[in-house]
Amino acid sequence: MAKSLYIVIVGGGNIGYYLSKALLNQGHEVLIIEKDVRKCERLEDELGSCCMRGDGCETAVLSEAGLNRADVLIATASQDEDNLVSCQVAKHRFKVPRTIALVNNPINDRIFKKLGVDATISVTNTILEHVEQEIPAHPLIHLLTMSGQMEEVVELLITRDSPSVGKSIGQVRLPADTTIALVMRENERPRIPDASTVLRENDRVIALTTMDSEKILEKLLLS
Amino acid sequence: MDIDRILVAARGNGVDQVAVELACKIGGKSKAKIYIVYVLEVNRSLPVDAIIRPDIEAAEKVLLEAEEYAQAHDFEVETEIIQARDVGPAIIEVARQNNVDLIVMGMSYKKRFGSFTMGNAVPHVLEEAPCRVLICREPKA
Amino acid sequence: MPGTESLKHNKLVIVIMGCGRVGGKLASMLDAAGHRVTVLDIDGYSFRRLPPTFSGTALIGNGTDEDMLRKAGIEGASAFIALTQGDNRNVMAAQIAKHVFKVPRVICRIYDPLRKDIYEQLGLESISPTEVFADLLFNRLENVK
The missing domain is CATH 3.30.70.1450 (Regulator of K+ conductance, C-terminal domain)
Structure with missing residues (x-):
């Protein structure tokens, strides 16, 4: 198998959950940071000790999450600004080599990259591209x-x-x-x-x- | 009450020896096999399999003392150090693997922000353990 | 105030995001001082804080949206102040103003002192009211002693 990575996912919603499940199956070490206690409990029941309760934009929380040794941070929260801050703190404070953010507003694709986020995924843009191709x-x-x-x-x-x-x-x-x-x-x-x-x-x-x-x-x- | 296999969850909190003594008393009649497991909680800033010398040495010392005591009382003993992110789930996993009949854990009396607290591991074990659980709380200091 | 004098000489175009107590107050002060002010807020009810004499523009909209900022006249603005309740919203809007629209003066409120430190290091002019107020109280109490 390829090198196992330490991947931190901010947000334990549907995307965070399915993403962790797939990444764990591929043999990576995964940690989800989620604000909601009940969501945390559900994730731990299902996936084992791979969830931490906290705000994924806070330096203290990210430090406890061991971001200093993370290879990738994926921000999957529902607000674009939260994802931007998680990625920027990860990048600048903890020198995480690769940061990926989910964006809702398609304009933010370009802005986020300009502001140092390595990759962005925009559901809106993906759908638009498919419509264009049709x-x-x-x-x-x-x-x-x-x-x-x-x-x-x-x-x-x-x-x-x-x-x-x-x-x-x-x-x-x-x-x-x-x-x-x-x-x-x-x-x-x-x-x-x-x-x-x-x-x-x-x-x-x-x-x-x-x-x-x-x-x-x-x-x-x-x- | 048939008790053939007892798991002592050692945690380096100074109550481990009492927990081993209790396990020996309870398992005395049936000459139960005693598993003594020390769970080392590893901070997320390190890989779970990181070799943390001082912690491992402390754990080895606790386990050695416990093993000597149990052997001196003529029990079959198995000891193990486990590294995990959370103590509770790790204890449950060992209990399941070895199909134990009883988990014995010691805890000290602790207060946090002025109110009594059991920490995370004890409530987790009480909630999730498939078998009986015995918690020994130390007297108030 | 030392800054007020110099402000009076040249009329500034200022966009303020967030019309809470601070945003509303600042907007009315700048307006009274003769500057051209646009206030943005996602809740139109917030504009009740502006005085009846306010001659600037009050616009309902989200300041983290590039299109909305353009509508608020950010392209010609000389200053942008981010004053919503959300640190992250402020940080994002302020960075768009600074790096996309190249607004010459951008100031950002960040309640969380740790986050403020990070963005200050990244060159964003930031103020943490938490820090400022705690310092103020601390100094007053120390002086009483």
């Missing part, structure tokens, strides 16, 4: 977010009124942190473009970009 002609689809970074892979559909139709990639002044990785055209094999590749209507473009540059890219290629 709509055949949606102009911009999020395909992948690189873990721990601000980078993402998106797919864009060039339409007739796109400002980039007929222009070469060299002519479109892409942001410095953005690369067009692939151009897909009907009845042709996907190709890796260079500066001279001219974009046409109905091209589907796969680009590597950042959350900050996504809007600029959308403007340049789509409208």
Whole structure:
């Protein structure tokens, strides 16, 4: 088996519970920090001595939880601000190498990363991405977010009124942190473009970009 | 009341020897087998299997004394040190594994914030033990 | 107060999150001093604390939401003060104001002294009323002796 990790989960709700169960099964050491006594008791009955009662944003509680030796902290509380603080305290006070936060408000995805959280999971965004992929002609689809970074892979559909139709990639002044990785055209094999590749209507473009540059890219290629 | 296997939960609180003596008295007629288990509670800041020398040495000393006493009274004895996050659940687990008929635990008289407290382990064992439980509380200091 | 004089000379645009006793009082003081104040609170009932003479803006909304902060005019603000009852909400909103909107002056109330220390180390200007008040009482009692 791979190296066993010490994983601290803040919040003993449904996500915290199922997560711990899976991680314990994989042989990791898990501790759940939960405020509610009754939830703690239920978790201990089911999973053994792996729960601590307390506020997962408090330094004293996190210190007692042995955060100094934790490999990962996962914040699964229901309020975004609580998850942010748990991750930041873990990161800055206890030097936990990897912090993961659940976010409800999809805008917080970007903000949390900016504020030092290594990875965020947004249920709202996940659902949105699935909806986007269901709509055949949606102009911009999020395909992948690189873990721990601000980078993402998106797919864009060039339409007739796109400002980039007929222009070469060299002519479109892409942001410095953005690369067009692939151009897909009907009845042709996907190709890796260079500066001279001219974009046409109905091209589907796969680009590597950042959350900050996504809007600029959308403007340049789509409208 | 058939008592063939007795578990003494030692905790290094100064009451362990009394608990062993009690176990020997109760188990005397049936020549019960005595398990003496010392549960070392390991702080979360260390892995549960961390080797904490001073704690282990203290536990070994308590167990050695207890073992000598029980052997001197002609009992079959088994001793063990267990490292766990919580004392209560660890005691219950050993009791189940060895299918004991009785758990004997000593506790000292303690007050916290002005009121009497039993700590966590004793209430847990009283609530969860599958067998009989005997708690010996020390006299007030 | 030494700060008041210098404030009067240039009119500041200030966003205050949380219209409790402190937030309401501060808002009305700054308003009376001639600054442009916007107060945010998730509960409209809190605005009862503002005096009838208050000429600033009172907005119902959550200050940890970037969109809401934009609506409150954070983009042109010279100062942002986080004064809700929740330490974590304050910390989050203050960091958004500082790092996303680059507001020049951000002050954050954090009741928990330990949490205050951490965020102060991270460069967030923070005040712990718990600490300030305990110190005040301690000093008064010590001086009586």
